[in-house]
Amino acid sequence: xxxxxxxxxxxxxxxxxxxxxxxxxxxxxxxxxxxxxxxxxxxxxxxxxxxxxxxxxxxxxxxxxxxxxxxxxxxxxxxxxxxxxxxxxxxxxxxxxxxxxxxxxxxxxxxxxxxxxxxxxxxxx
Amino acid sequence: xxxxxxxxxxxxxxxxxxxxxxxxxxxxxxxxxxxxxxxxxxxxxxxxxxxxxxxxxxxxx
Amino acid sequence: xxxxxxxxxxxxxxxxxxxxxxxxxxxxxxxxxxxxxxxxxxxxxxxxxxxxxxxxxxxxxxxxxxxxxxxxxxxxxxxxxxxxxxxxxxxxxxxxxxxxxxxxxxxxxxxxxxxxxxxxxxxxxxxxxxxxxxxxxxxxxxxxxxxxxxxxxxxxxxxxxxxxxxxxxxxxxxxxxxxxxxxxxxxxxxxxxxxxxxxxxxxxxxxxxxxxxxxxxxxxxxxxxxxxxxxxxxxxxxxxxxxxxxxxxxxxxxxxxxxxxxxxxxxxxxxxxxxxxxxxxxxxxxxxxxxxxxxxxxxxxxxxxxxxxxxxxxxxxxxxxxxxxxxxxxxxxxxxxxxxxxxxxxxxxxxxxxxxxxxxxxxxxxxxxxxxxxxxxxxxxxxxxxxxxxxxxxxxxxxxxxxxxxxxxxxxxxxxxxxxxxxxxxxxxxxxxxxxxxxxxxxxxxxxxxxxxxxxxxxxxxxxxxxxxxxxxxxxxx
Numbered sequence: 001x002x003x004x005x006x007x008x009x010x011x012x013x014x015x016x017x018x019x020x021x022x023x024x025x026x027x028x029x030x031x032x033x034x035x036x037x038x039x040x041x042x043x044x045x046x047x048x049x050x051x052x053x054x055x056x057x058x059x060x061x062x063x064x065x066x067x068x069x070x071x072x073x074x075x076x077x078x079x080x081x082x083x084x085x086x087x088x089x090x091x092x093x094x095x096x097x098x099x100x101x102x103x104x105x106x107x108x109x110x111x112x113x114x115x116x117x118x119x120x121x122x123x124x125x
Numbered sequence: 126x127x128x129x130x131x132x133x134x135x136x137x138x139x140x141x142x143x144x145x146x147x148x149x150x151x152x153x154x155x156x157x158x159x160x161x162x163x164x165x166x167x168x169x170x171x172x173x174x175x176x177x178x179x180x181x182x183x184x185x186x
Numbered sequence: 187x188x189x190x191x192x193x194x195x196x197x198x199x200x201x202x203x204x205x206x207x208x209x210x211x212x213x214x215x216x217x218x219x220x221x222x223x224x225x226x227x228x229x230x231x232x233x234x235x236x237x238x239x240x241x242x243x244x245x246x247x248x249x250x251x252x253x254x255x256x257x258x259x260x261x262x263x264x265x266x267x268x269x270x271x272x273x274x275x276x277x278x279x280x281x282x283x284x285x286x287x288x289x290x291x292x293x294x295x296x297x298x299x300x301x302x303x304x305x306x307x308x309x310x311x312x313x314x315x316x317x318x319x320x321x322x323x324x325x326x327x328x329x330x331x332x333x334x335x336x337x338x339x340x341x342x343x344x345x346x347x348x349x350x351x352x353x354x355x356x357x358x359x360x361x362x363x364x365x366x367x368x369x370x371x372x373x374x375x376x377x378x379x380x381x382x383x384x385x386x387x388x389x390x391x392x393x394x395x396x397x398x399x400x401x402x403x404x405x406x407x408x409x410x411x412x413x414x415x416x417x418x419x420x421x422x423x424x425x426x427x428x429x430x431x432x433x434x435x436x437x438x439x440x441x442x443x444x445x446x447x448x449x450x451x452x453x454x455x456x457x458x459x460x461x462x463x464x465x466x467x468x469x470x471x472x473x474x475x476x477x478x479x480x481x482x483x484x485x486x487x488x489x490x491x492x493x494x495x496x497x498x499x500x501x502x503x504x505x506x507x508x509x510x511x512x513x514x515x516x517x518x519x520x521x522x523x524x525x526x527x528x529x530x531x532x533x534x535x536x537x538x539x540x541x542x543x544x545x546x547x548x549x550x551x552x553x554x555x556x557x558x559x560x561x562x563x564x565x566x567x568x569x570x571x572x573x574x575x576x577x578x579x580x581x582x583x584x585x586x587x588x589x590x591x592x593x594x595x596x597x598x599x600x601x602x603x604x605x606x607x608x609x610x611x612x613x614x615x616x617x618x619x620x621x622x623x624x625x626x627x628x629x630x631x632x633x634x635x636x637x638x639x640x641x642x643x644x645x646x647x648x649x650x651x652x653x654x655x656x657x658x659x660x661x662x663x664x
Contacts, residue, residue: 014524028632061388111286121651129325136333163529165206169655
């Protein structure tokens with residue numbers, strides 16, 4: 001069988017490929033950030049007015065540690081009461097599962113096609 | 126200006142120096158050696174040698 | 187071979203198949219350990235504590251152990267495959283031989299991104315440490331962290347540029363110091379030497395599982411951080427003197443070291459720091475072991491753990507530069523990326539162009555993105571890589587059953603580790619979804635786009651049969 005002969009790639013084309021990859025990479029990280037969809041922020045659901053260690057749910061040992069770290073009930077208020085919100089929609093979960101499965105299906109499918117070509121050339125008759 | 130301000134400048138300067146050193150050596154290397162030599166590395170050298178060795182002695186690993 | 191000259195000073199004379207300058211085989215098993223543990227140990231000094239914030243202290247411990255199981259599977263599977271596929275590029279080269287080119291391209295990118303992002307996270311942490319030290323030593327005003335972040339990346343890239351032996355020997359020294367610092371802190375806070383300052387019962391009271399069991403699931407996300415990067419040992423394959431022996435040994439010794447370090451770290455920090463403070467790695471405890479030392483009241487411990495934290499971040503960034511550049515180099519060598527990157531420095535024997543190219547990339551992320559986002563990007567790339575591994579080992583055993591290729595190490599109980607690993611990866615995907623669903627989808631969207639780009643454009647430059655370099659028999663079923 002005839003072996004596949006890859007074309008030689010010129011300098012400009014090599015440079016262009018690198019730029020494409022870098023732009024895509026930076027985009028993948030920064031676009032969610034710029035669009036403010038980066039999620040995972042904590043928030044205080046029920047603030048406590050005039051907080052004391054007891055009102056913040058801290059026992060004596062816990063309060064002592066906070067004081068050793070240099071906090072007062074006022075400065076520790078947000079740190080102690082902020083919570084994540086783990087509620088999620090089933091649709092979003094299904095979309096995520098769909099995207100992951102699609103992704104793996106796609107790469108395994110294309111890989112298999114390319115792999116058969118590699119094997120037949122390497123171990124070809 | 127205390128010590129840490131000086132250290133800030135020092136860090137900038139040292140970073141620039143190291144970066145320049147790498148860039149200088151990179152350009153020097155690229156112009157001294159041919160692209161053929163620089164990109165001649167191939168995967169699986171050890172395996173290739175072991176294989177040739179085995180073939181020479183008539184055994185297949 | 188006519189251009190084969192064993193006495194040449196400029197060419198290494200390795201000969202077959204035309205390599206005139208290749209990477210240098212100089213490393214031993216201790217360097218492999220230093221590379222693996224060096225990258226990861228920083229995870230005990232910072233970052234793992236986000237898991238506490240996600241679900242409380244107990245959730246972080248459960249995540250620590252389940253992630254430990256996940257990584258033990260990773261280490262075993264990886265050791266088996268890499269003891270036969272010993273080549274720079276590690277999992278990338280494995281994927282190329284076992285699954286196929288597009289999978290290999292994706293795996294190569296997972297590696298480069300996981301390590302480059304981790305490097306950026308380390309540089310950010312190092313910059314923060316400098317600002318803390320500045321404040322402690324009486325500096326007034328805000329320290330500009332940027333020059334220190336840049337210096338860390340520049341210095342380590344420079345070290346990597348100049349040769350692998352010095353780079354990883356440096357890593358061996360500072361990693362050992364950082365590991366010993368954890369042991370010393372444990373001995374002196376747990377009551378073995380001197381009085382115990384741990385108050386687990388009192389600190390946990392009323393806060394056992396603040397989010398319930400879903401918090402335990404969510405904690406798995408950052409549970410990976412205790413061990414992320416141990417699989418990087420395989421990147422050294424082309425520079426280790428006897429890869430079939432050293433790589434499994436270094437990797438498995440590494441994961442054992444980390445299981446010990448991770449459990450000790452959780453034990454000390456959760457016994458000293460209240461969970462809300464410990465779990466907030468941005469406004470609360472950025473460096474939990476260092477904070478634990480501060481509360482111990484011993485100046486010596488503060489200094490020791492301060493240096494431990496700095497050394498751990500340096501060791502990790504150093505190993506990351508090493509690994510990311512090897513993976514990038516291996517892809518360039520095969521023309522998966524522009525062939526220009528496949529160059530080796532004739533004197534220092536390092537993939538110098540890849541090292542230089544990745545410096546500005548790391549700087550963009552270190553200077554431009556918040557720490558937890560960078561960590562998440564790194565974890566996601568790692569996680570995609572771990573999901574690939576069970577597929578890899580199952581196909582490996584199917585295409586080349588045990589009797590067809592001799593392995594330097596055979597992992598036991600196949601396919602139980604593969605199935606366990608796949609299940610835990612599924613759980614972790616869900617955990618990431620709970621906090622960072624958008625990033626997850628953006629990330630996978632990115633990989634889908636670059637996969638299409640590779641399949642329909644980039645792959646034309648790749649030599650088909652020649653990229654299969656292992657002297658293996660034809661795979662079963664082809």
